[in-house]
Amino acid sequence: MRLTMHIKHLKILLPGSVHYFLILHILCYVQSASPNVPGSVRFSVLAPQNPESHEQTIQTILPSIELAVLHVKDPRYGRLPNWNITLNYKDTNCSSTAGPMAAFDLFKQSGQLVLLSV
Numbered sequence: 001m002r003l004t005m006h007i008k009h010l011k012i013l014l015p016g017s018v019h020y021f022l023i024l025h026i027l028c029y030v031q032s033a034s035p036n037v038p039g040s041v042r043f044s045v046l047a048p049q050n051p052e053s054h055e056q057t058i059q060t061i062l063p064s065i066e067l068a069v070l071h072v073k074d075p076r077y078g079r080l081p082n083w084n085i086t087l088n089y090k091d092t093n094c095s096s097t098a099g100p101m102a103a104f105d106l107f108k109q110s111g112q113l114v115l116l117s118v
Helices: 020-028 058-073 098-110
Strands: 040-047 084-091
Touching: 040 058, 040 098, 058 084, 084 098
Parallel strands: 040 084
Antiparallel strands: none
16 A cells, blocks of 8 residues: 655755755655656744754754755655655744744744644
């Protein structure tokens, strides 16, 4: 039996450390019915941008996320070839106020939101 899902927008908030395999495992569960029917996945990453406030900043976690996206989209070996995967970045300022407000804004924009915490 094959799990098939059609998703217009999927927003994932990834505070803290993000691992390459976490993104791969998430994306591998979302598959199209056939390779000829590609879908679209949108990620929103919320993390602090200032390295003085936190060691796991947008600049340190984005390379892992971008590498995972390239691997999953690979036309030959990827689990989601020909899919449109976009990344959106937001700065939380390492604030318990700014982070939830950014998450709420993302929800208002698309109406869909998945929260993951590492």
